[in-house]
Amino acid sequence: MIALGTHWFCPLLNRAIAEGYCLDIQYQRLGYCKPDVLTEVKRETRKSAGEISATCDDCPNQPLPDQP
Ligand code: SF4
Numbered sequence: 001m002i003a004l005g006t007h008w009f010c011p012l013l014n015r016a017i018a019e020g021y022c023l024d025i026q027y028q029r030l031g032y033c034k035p036d037v038l039t040e041v042k043r044e045t046r047k048s049a050g051e052i053s054a055t056c057d058d059c060p061n062q063p064l065p066d067q068p
Pocket of ligand 1: 009010011012013021022023025026055056057059060061062063
């Protein structure tokens with residue numbers, strides 16, 4: 001994991017993000033809460049939900065590695 005304090009480099013957004021923002025993305029892409037952050041990430045990256053999930057699943061910083 002490439003950690004920068006409570007931030008780390010996000011391959012999806014191609015910039016450093018806070019751990020909490022990463023967790024918001026994970027919870028929303030896994031359907032645990034409202035998708036407002038995912039809507040924002042789709043707008044920023046122009047990626048589909050499937051493409052976002054593929055990037056997050058392969059990310060070395062994935063905070064929820066045991067999720068299906
Ligand atoms: S798990 Fe997804 S949102 Fe979190 S750092 Fe990796 S690519 Fe970015």
